Amino acid sequence: MTEDQNHALVTQLVTFARTVTKEDIPAPVMHECKRSLIDSLGCITGGGSHPLVTRATATLSPFFGPAQASLLGQGKQADVLHAALLNGTAGAAYSFFDNYSAAHLHAGGSHAGALIALGEWKAVSGQELLLAYATGMEIACRLTKAIAHAPAEMDVGWSTGGIVNGLSIALAAGRLLGLSQEQMVWALGIAVSQAAGMRIAHGSMTASMLYGQASQTGLRAAILAREGFTSPAHSLYGRFGYTELFAHKTNLPALVAGLGTVWEVARTNYKPYPTDIAIHAQIQAMLALKCAHGFEGADISGITVQSSKLAKDFCDRPAPANSLEAKFSSQHWIAAAGLHGRIGLDLGRDEVVHDPEIRRLRAATKLVEKGELAWNATTLCVTLGSGQTVEAKVDHCIGSPAAPMTDDDIVEKCRSQAAQSIGAERADKLPDLCWSLEAVANAADLARAAC
Numbered sequence: 001m002t003e004d005q006n007h008a009l010v011t012q013l014v015t016f017a018r019t020v021t022k023e024d025i026p027a028p029v030m031h032e033c034k035r036s037l038i039d040s041l042g043c044i045t046g047g048g049s050h051p052l053v054t055r056a057t058a059t060l061s062p063f064f065g066p067a068q069a070s071l072l073g074q075g076k077q078a079d080v081l082h083a084a085l086l087n088g089t090a091g092a093a094y095s096f097f098d099n100y101s102a103a104h105l106h107a108g109g110s111h112a113g114a115l116i117a118l119g120e121w122k123a124v125s126g127q128e129l130l131l132a133y134a135t136g137m138e139i140a141c142r143l144t145k146a147i148a149h150a151p152a153e154m155d156v157g158w159s160t161g162g163i164v165n166g167l168s169i170a171l172a173a174g175r176l177l178g179l180s181q182e183q184m185v186w187a188l189g190i191a192v193s194q195a196a197g198m199r200i201a202h203g204s205m206t207a208s209m210l211y212g213q214a215s216q217t218g219l220r221a222a223i224l225a226r227e228g229f230t231s232p233a234h235s236l237y238g239r240f241g242y243t244e245l246f247a248h249k250t251n252l253p254a255l256v257a258g259l260g261t262v263w264e265v266a267r268t269n270y271k272p273y274p275t276d277i278a279i280h281a282q283i284q285a286m287l288a289l290k291c292a293h294g295f296e297g298a299d300i301s302g303i304t305v306q307s308s309k310l311a312k313d314f315c316d317r318p319a320p321a322n323s324l325e326a327k328f329s330s331q332h333w334i335a336a337a338g339l340h341g342r343i344g345l346d347l348g349r350d351e352v353v354h355d356p357e358i359r360r361l362r363a364a365t366k367l368v369e370k371g372e373l374a375w376n377a378t379t380l381c382v383t384l385g386s387g388q389t390v391e392a393k394v395d396h397c398i399g400s401p402a403a404p405m406t407d408d409d410i411v412e413k414c415r416s417q418a419a420q421s422i423g424a425e426r427a428d429k430l431p432d433l434c435w436s437l438e439a440v441a442n443a444a445d446l447a448r449a450a451c
Helices: 003-019 027-047 051-063 080-091 108-122 126-148 160-177 181-192 206-226 242-246 277-293 309-315 330-340 356-363 407-422 430-435 444-450
Strands: 069-071 076-078 247-249 300-307 365-369 378-384 389-394
Touching (some): 003 160, 003 181, 027 108, 027 407, 027 444, 069 108, 126 242, 181 206, 242 247, 277 309, 330 356
Antiparallel strands (some): 300 378, 378 389
């Protein structure tokens, strides 16, 4: 494509971000965006009390500016940029966030973390906040298609959320700040120069922080652009620019193909379990076997798992050292499901990671890569001490496109997470506030309800 053609694509994308209206968004798409916001709000509020988030808050609090925005789930306030950073980090603390099914992007927590903070600071309406959220999420999906979804190809070592979310947040925040077309292009370029995040961070606190970093950098980019801080107009596509450096092959037309009529955000899915999406089919298979056959953890002598390449590459971690590493361990969550017959946030804690019986079951679990398996499928075989073998097959796990979570599932997930940080009575009110967000005069009401 020529530079003029690439420039036209960016112009169209930025124009969409500035001008899309609620009437332009079909009702089913807006409903999906509300589902996404409920899911993200639960993740952020519940994550606010996670030790990695409280440690980051305590460490950075001496550097806070004026109290402009709420730290969700923490009962505190900070300046808007630190609030975006810490809220975005909280949204990823348990790896319980959403998933754009086309390319495994986790965008909701970063966008909600930044935009709720900005909405509170600027006292925008609930309708304005919801539109900005929907716009940013749609653009995030399209940016991902342009660099990471076939025919595009990105190095698997990059964290898609880390390198995508800041750009789309810059445009969504720019919309709320009323940026001009030129300022929006600057904001996009500023965010491009701050894009970062590598999967080497998996298993550490930094794996969550990179989502908060995207929240903060995107918001900061929009604030700087509003005051005339410039960046190159061709930052996204030019030589040494975003797509050239982050992608082996690009698909820039995906940025605008069907824009406004085909809604990529509608392909968002949600996690029923607090771990990497590639592990969910394995958990579901073990839970099904446990329910069908009633064996105890002590009865299990061996577990063999037919694994997708995605799960084998990222989640084959038989000996996680702590809860952070266990988040991405197939063996840990299969063992927890086999021993306890359920999955919850509590089963990812350090005391469970170090439980002798969990350790034994992890060591007895073997992942065998089957290259043809989709990320949402598995076959899991349990060998019992009696010599009997039982097997379960999952073709489409819950939370994948063919088996989406229901509205009630997402509402309960939000409430149960948020209750950890703000109590059940307050948590119960959050989903209804999101469902009726268009009627909320001041978006600060949403932030303060979850603080």
